[in-house]
Amino acid sequence: MAEKIETDADKAVRACLDSHRSFALIAGAGSGKTSSLVEALERIREREGRPLRQNSQRVACITFTKRAVEVIKTRLGFDDLYFVSTLHSFVWDQIGRFQSDIREALREHRLPALIAKEREKDNGGASRTAQEARARADRFEQELAALESVARFEYTDTRFGDYTNGKLGHDDIIEVAGYLFEKNVTFRRITGLRFPYIFVDEAQDTFEGIVAGLNLVGAGDGLPVVGYFGDPWQQIYDRSAGTFAPPANGETITKTENFRCSESVIRLLNAFRQDVKQYAAGENRGRKGSVLFRLVRAEKPEGPRNTYTDAQIVRALERMDAAVTEWGWSNRDDVIRLFLARQMIARRMGFADLNRLFNGTYASSRAEDQFEAGEHSLLLPLTTTVLPLIVAHEAGDSRRIIDVLRRDSPAFAVDGVNAANTLKTMIDTSVTLVDQLASLWGSATIGDVLRFCVDKQIVHASDRLRGHLERPPRAEEYDEAQHSVDKGDWLADAFFKMATTELRPYSAFIANNTAYSTQHGVKGEEYSKVMVVYDDVEANWNNYSFGKILTPGTAGEPTEGQLSRGRKLVYVSFSRALEDLRVLFFSRDPDAARQELIDKKLLEPSQIEVVA
Secondary structure: OOOOOOOOHHHHHHHHHOOOOEEEEOOOOOHHHHHHHHHHHHHHHHHHHHHHHOOOOEEEEOOOOOOHHHHHHHHHOOOOOOOEHHHHHHHHHHHOOOOOHHHHHHHHHHHHHHHHHHHHHHHOOOOHOOOHHHHHHHHHHHHHHHHHHHOOEEEEOOHHHHHHOEEEOHHHHHHHHHHHHHHOOHHHHHHHHHHEEEEEEEHOOOOHHHHHHHHHHHHOOOEEEEEEOOOHOOOOOOOOOOOOOOOOOOEEEOOOOOOOOOOHHHHHHHOOOOOOEEEEEEEHHOOEOOOOEEEEEEOOOOOOOOOHHHHHHHHHHHHHHHHHOOOOOOOOEEEEEEEEOOHHHHHHHOOOHHHHHHHHHHOHHHHHHOOOOOOOOHHHHHHHHHHHHHHHHHHHHOHHHHHHHHHHHHHOOOOOOOOOHHHHHHHHHHHHHHHHHHHHHHHOHHHHHHHHHOOOOOOOOHHHHHHHHHHHOOOOOOOOOOHHHHHHHHHHHHHHHOOOOHHHHHHHOOOOOOOOOOOHOOOOOEEEEEEEEEOHHHHHOOOHHHHHHHHHHHHHHOOHHHHHHHHHHHHHHHEEEEEEEEEEEOOOOOOHHHHHHHHHOOOOOHHEEEEE
């Protein structure tokens, strides 16, 4: 078992807790932030656990993901002294009882802001943007007028609300909570009384309004204490705070140890980032590791909208394969390959057409996000129910088939059409159904598979999915100006015509069962060997330009947004490597880029190779 190490930063946090002083811990990649957080929580239990329990008070720990919630709960022994939750769960737990105040926040703040935002987009014209904005603004005004008739507000697991029916989405409760923290002294006082200690993990990913609100809760001397744990350089999601500071009179603490990365990787991180200088610590000390950049000349994009053609993507992947082979990293299970966007991953893994459809003309930004998260309503029944049934059928695993059907299928629910049947009859029915399903899976279109599954009640189908399956296909040619609001019809029609072959690799990718990932997708993870691919054409996003971030003299200066977003993503990607880091860098002028990397002292000459 590794020896517990108390760092100077941990001692500073302990001193803040003992003196009831708020703080913000800036913890760079690999610094053991979670250990510092858990140790601080345990310190409170040791010193003040009994009086807190006697007063029916708890210690709040807000973190970013459900997975992190379970990790922290486990390390604390599932002690109910602690209220460990995601941000949205914590927020709703505080505001849910303030029903009249929620109504006020919606009436005075949330809905007026949404209306104003949409009105700004509407220039009165016939463009898709103007029409969509006009329709949304009109709908929000109708919902604003209907607020007084809503009996009760509830939080639903969606991004957007349905205010007329009292349904609040993820964004709504954040905005409502921010408003209440700012405007409602009683709300702040009650929050502080319930939670004399409020810790925020991954503070850089918390919303600005929540940080400002919690700082008001923790304003003044003594309890409640607000403590932030995070790193502004690891904020890679839009709309989150990024930077954060403790309440007034709080202390900012920096943790400089790195218990994760090899010394070679740490040297690169320190050269790339100026505000925190790390050193290898603990068992990590003395682990040399390696860093190597391979620079290759980027092709001029020949596809539509400044993208690569399929042939160019194939050639780029061939260069990646050659690099992996020459580095001796082929056929290893400890290598992760990181891309910015999914285009190359989709081509390599075999879901290029699916990726192109859900990122193409018929896909809204929301559809793109849901596709990337594996949460699109057209895909969910297939990836969560149908494909597991197919895999179980191929393996001859009848028990697994029954388990999936009992879990997901209306026909096999306790009140389903098969509820009165004997176990043997249910098994026989399941075998017959899945045999038919497997036959369709190998020969029919996705639409045929879904219609069969809905008809036989194998899957839960949303109203939206049923509507698409039941209506006739759109016969008219898609016109952006006329049909943009209904573009999802064309998306569904095209999806239903596809074969099922690309669903399996897509499902494996979103389940993280492959050696490929996006750079966003590995935040919080670590791997022995990391390969990062930087190709601004492959990314095809105005938001990012890695050539401009790493070699601005060669590629041109980045915009302020490209710099802010891109350098954080670079830092997160580099810092995933436990031992060895390899970067395949496509540049329009590899020789000039090499010299610039050397002149900026990011790398030594021996760490860069240029391949013709």
